[in-house]
Amino acid sequence: MSDKKKVLIINRRAPYGRSNARDSLDVALTCGVFEMPISLLFADDGIFQLLGGHQAKEIGQKNLSANLAALPMYDIDQLFVCESSLNTHGLASDQLDHNPTVVDQKAIQQLIQSHDVVLTF
Template identity: 55%
Template sequence: MSDKKSVLILNQHAPYGTSNARDALDVALTCSIFEMPVSLAFLGDGLFQLLKNHNTQQTGHKNIESMLSALPMYDIEKIFVCTEDLEANALSETDLGLPVKIISQSDLSKLLDSHDTVLTF
């Protein structure tokens, strides 16, 4: 059994407009560097962080796609989205830029309980 604390990072904000998305990814990458098992869940508006082909030219924000594409290199491969969020936004798994595990809203509490630390952004 690993003595490293597992971390679940909940991403609940749109990718741009605030620093929440970048901050969450920075924390995830930092935890991974210290060999902590990291999982990410993209909920509500956070789901939009995973969409392919972000166009940030007119927003003045840096595109987060390069940070997202680096996640597998840091062994961050447990990425979750809720079925209900996909359906509410008329999205499917093919609209997302990373492979994800789709869970139901009711399974979210099990996911939360399975981690030592939960951080919300």
């Protein structure tokens, strides 16, 4: 049995305007380097991180798409998106990049309980 802690990173912030989104992806990639089991949950405004076509240069920011695209190279393929957040923002899962699994509140609770470490950004 692995002694590595399972880490869940919850992304609640929009992709730009603050460093939360970039920080969460940096943490995920760093944990991936150490082969820790990582899952990412996108909720609230964090779901906007999964929308394609960001025009980050227009606001003087670096696009997060490259960081998100790198996740599979670090064996990070457990991506989840909150169903109620999708509904709140009028989005459907097929509008999102990276094929996240849509989860309801009960599944989110189970997800949190099944991880050793939960970080929220």
